[in-house]
Amino acid sequence: MKKLVIISLLLVLGYSLMNTFSDIEFGKKREGISSYFLEHSPDDLQVANTVTAIVVSFRGFDTLGEVTVLFLAATAMGTILFRRRSKHTGLNPQRKSPQASRIVQAAGKLLFPAIMILGAYVFIHGHLTPGGGFQGGAIIATGFLLLLISYRQFKVEHKYVTWIESLAGLSFVTIGLLGMILGPHNSFLENFLNVGSLNDLLSGGVIALVYIAVGFKVGAELTGILDTLINIRETGDID
Amino acid sequence: MVANPILYIALPLFTAFLVPLLAKLWKPLVRIVPGLVLAYLAIMSVVLMQQVSPEKPIIAMIAGWKAPWGINLVFTSFSGFIASLISILAFFIWLYSFGFKKVEFDDAQKYFILFMLLTAGSIGVVLTGDIFNMFVFIEITSLSAYALTAFYKGRDGAEAAFKFLLIGSFSSIMLLLGIAILYTYTGTLNMAHLALLMPQVPMHAKITSFLLFFVALGIEAEMFPLNGWAPDAYSQAPGPIAASFAGILAKAGIYALIRVSYTIFDLGDHGGFELLLVMGLITMVVSELVAMRQENLRRMLAYSSMGQMGLIMIAFGLGTKEGIYAGLFIMFNHAVIKSLLFLASAYLVYYTSRKKISDLDGFGKLLPLTSLLFGLGAFAIVGLPPFSGFWSKLSLLIATANSHMEFVLATVLAVSVIEIIYYFRVLGRLYFRKAHKEIKVRKPTWNSVVTMIVLALVIIAVGVHPDFITGLLHNAATDLADKADYIQKIIPDLFSQTLN
Secondary structure: OHHHHHHHHHHHHHHHHHHHHOOOOOOOOOOOHHHHHHHHHHHOOOOOOHHHHHHHHHOHHHHHHHHHHHHHHHHHHHHHOOOOOOOOOOOOOOOOOOOOOHHHHHHHHHHHHHHHHHHHHHHHOOOOOOOOHHHHHHHHHHHHHHHHHHOOOOOOOHHHHHHHHHHHHHHHHHHHHHHHHHOOOOOEOOOOOOOOOOOOOOOOOHHHHHHHHHHHHHHHHHHHHHHHHHHHHHHOOOO | OOOOOOHHHHHHHHHHHHHHHHHHHOOOHHHHHHHHHHHHHHHHHHHHHHHOEOOEOEEEEEOOOOOOOOOEEEEOHHHHHHHHHHHHHHHHHHHHOOOOOOOOHHHHHHHHHHHHHHHHHHHHHHHEOEHHHHHHHHHHHHHHHHHHHOOOOOHHHHHHHHHHHHHHHHHHHHHHHHHHHHHHHHOOOEHHHHHHHHHHOOHHHHHHHHHHHHHHHHHHOOOOOOOOHHHHHHHHOOHHHHHHHHHHHHHHHHHHHHHHHHHHOOOHHHOHHHHHHHHHHHHHHHHHHHHHOOOEHHHHHHHHHHHHHHHHHHHHHOOOHHHHHHHHHHHHHHHHHHHHHHHHHHHHOOOOOOOEHHHHOOHHHHOHHHHHHHHHHHHHHHOOOOOHHHHHHHHHHHHHHHOOOHHHHHHHHHHHHHHHHHHHHHHHHHHHOOOOOOOOOOOOOHHHHHHHHHHHHHHHHHHHOOHHHHHHHHHHHHHHHOHHHHHHHHOHHHHHHHHO
């Protein structure tokens, strides 16, 4: 009976969603604020990648919010994914999985610097090419993930993660506050630097700086999250 | 002093990132700095409230882009009132919990950062003028709330937090779908612009989207039957956090629900308000009936809190200016009184693991001041004169009578009797029973006593002389009721284009 009610409710929900979404034509050019973004991001901001202009400037406040969400997720995970400390059972706090093969280890060592450089490239060129702070940060975290799975004794120092996290977050908000003091409209997160010229590395004003801060922050946070998850899975414990 | 609505968000975020570094210098900074920030925000609220009027809202644009192209924060008489309420209450809750976790430094750091972000997120939900930005702030608020629910590491806390997490994620998906529908049909995310373009959205899309919003925000606003997370979260979170769930989190949720149904959608004449009214009635009746059967003091207060949220929904569901006024008055009272009740109850059940009402025998003698303040809160919340709760309930009854909703009026009165029964049952135990032998009592600290007394004084002051806040409430109600004015103040150019 209960299942019947749930199924019929889901059917009603599915039907009304389908009814609404089937009206929306795919790939149609739409009116609205998006055309304004397309016009103004190359002209006013000298940013070649419009997506970056939207993410960091037009909707930069949302990005600050999302960075905070990630910060909170990293903090919250330690509390919610909780397991009783295994003191009494005398479990070895060392991770239990077997050591990865030497091929994986050697390749990991070799690839790690390349991954770091790629990640840094992606977030430094966020205003020119596809990608940006979030993507670059995620690439950097995969580099650490590679080390975490190939070396059992590899440990992420949470002290450094905290420092990078805090400093990157602080620089994001500080750039925003500087915009309030130095920007032409005195509004938060506003550009106050020279925007340069389109397609230069030094263009886009504060956008590039914000994305570098986001790249560091996302990289540090995802690495911290991965380390926490691996430790919970393997030792039933979190530090 | 620099007073700008942006600072409500920027300062707490700045501090949240700074605090882990400050802690390396001197550990007590972890608790002092958030308090300073909250104090600054509370003072800024007073300053901004004096500058704002229904004719002149304070609009702060972000990144130098005007609405609807950029995100903006809108401090009107209505949103400003709620934001001020939240920020001032947050300061007092901080004061109450100043000495929290004196020994465990890591826990203290986590607690103060999360509490500050909970406050900043809730204020963001209230102040933002952009629907997607509201979604981001709801995420910030909910994530801090999940983490704070699981603050006491243990099975029950983790279970409550996980339940909250699941329901909350469901709410986020619904909200995002609703926003996506609106965006595809209008091509904008600014609330005023959405409201302006709403007539061109086809009816079936409008209704689907409205229902998605209604369910998603109903979860945040503790509407029945979507409030399954609330009793567990309220009873497992630390005492001051339970108070801020009632005073801060739920207020942001109900604000979003009201903003969406009053400003963005134009479904008021098509059953939108009736839906709010009916759901409010059901929420109130069910929650109060369940509250009467609770053995656990915290859970009883949680269900009573949901009942009050139902009352607020009823008031806003009337759709009249009087109803809005009454709803805002109840929101104010509920924030202050329920916080006092939660803060006082934290000491009453301090050493009992099960937080049972039957363990409260004779506490009137053991903890005279705390029990007295709890009693005062109980009298105020059921709506007895001369406390502030009386005036808000009276204004709701007058508003329902003027809307010719006799059935609603009768139900509200009947439910008040239920409220009296279960609150007086607790008071009876506090004052008219002998204490169990060898009971351990935790004396309240000076800062929590100060906090509770301030809240109690507010309740008495507003009760004796309601004119302290009626002016603010009238301005806020005028502001919310005039939708065209809201649109015109935020996007004047587009508004006049549409008219011509």
